[in-house]
Amino acid sequence: MSDSAYTLIIGVDGGGTGCRAAIGTTRDGVLATAQGGRANASSDFELAIRNINATVSEAAAIAGLSEDRLSDASAHLGLAGVMTRRDGLRVSDALHFNKSIVTDDRTTALYGALGGKDGFLLSVGTGTIAAAKKGGVDKAVGGWGFQVSDQASGAWLGRKALEQVLLCHDGLAEHTNLTRALLSKFDSNPCKISSFSTNAKPGDFGALAPEIVAAARGGDQWARSIMQSGADHLLRCLEALEFQSGQPICMTGGVGPHYADYLPPMTLIGRQGCLGSALDGAFQLAKRAVVNTEEAAS
Incomplete structure (x- = not known):
């Protein structure tokens, strides 16, 4: 041996x-x-x-x-x-x-996810990974860090939702159950949201993602709008990676699989479980x- x-x-x-x-x-x-x-x-x-x-x-x-x-x-x-x-x-x-x-x-x-084989990956957790292996060559788009990238991620969802909360508070949009619930987490004080955002790490924003995903599943207007915006970004990533309908694609991470309901059905024809x-x-x-x-x- x-x-x-x-x-x-x-x-x-x-x-x-x-x-x-x-x-x-x-x-x-x-x-x-x-x-x-x-x-x-x-x-x-x-x-x-x-x-x-x-x-x-x-x-x-x-x-x-x-x-x-x-x-x-x-x-x-x-x-x-x-x-x-x-x-x-x-x-x-x-x-x-x-x-x-x-x-x-x-x-x-x-x-x-792919075990070294060719295919595509959308791994969305606190951050976002959109990547592909084609002909043994790895390629990825995005992933430049939460401050300037990571659209569709759990951290991004949390930040976008808090942005919407403040728009609703200022009378620039109508409140929904989600925005009211998130505002209440900060004692209905928008100053506390602003203070939170100054020092919050991606994981802090990402901690809000499950509530947003659940609200979207329940039909909340702003939650669904934010999720759809994230899905649209993921679709653009796949297009940049030259994805074609029917090719193997894995969706993983704490948030990733939840985007399946927001992507065109043709995108998911080749969807498979991660290895x-x-x-x-x-x-x-x-x-x-x-x-x-x-x-x-x-």
Whole structure:
């Protein structure tokens, strides 16, 4: 049996709401998983590193592995907020694994969903991933961060809904049950919404998304309008990725599947279930790196 069969492997999926870690070996696969706090590398770098380390340590403890073994591990981390190679190196330098490959979360989400095969992915959670693999080549659009991008995401839904609340408060639009309910969360005080927005992270806005999705399902005018606007953006993303009706497409994330009701039926003819999650993708990419390294050395 080769040594790589016993190499400790770590996969991490990190975003604005939280992070997940999987730990195992090439031979045994995933031994344990754990969930932790936010791990967006650009929103709060130090917090992301603390949460990654804590979550990986928890996964190791669940697997019955000692903490000192982590320094021998090979890891692949797919993190929101990693925009450049320099960003990835900054993360890997802050960790203490033997080898760390750090990419943005689009890479791991795409690999997890499609298993390395061709197809399209709309992964919409706190952030938005619109990506495709065609002829073995990955391509993505958007994903430039919440401040200037991530349309249709849970964070975007939350912000758009609060914008609508303020328009309604100012008499520029009519209130609905959703806008009244959201305003009441802030003690019916628009100043508190403004104050919240100043320091809120994407995950804070994203925490409002379930209420918006539910209100849209119940027929709320503004909730449906916001969801339709998000769906229209996702459709433009697919067009930019040269998607054709009938091609394989996965919709995942906490919000992603809810957009199915707002997309043209022809878009969903080739819809299929995801083969795995972004965490699965991260773990499999870490495993592949170990195997490829061994094969190159032999």
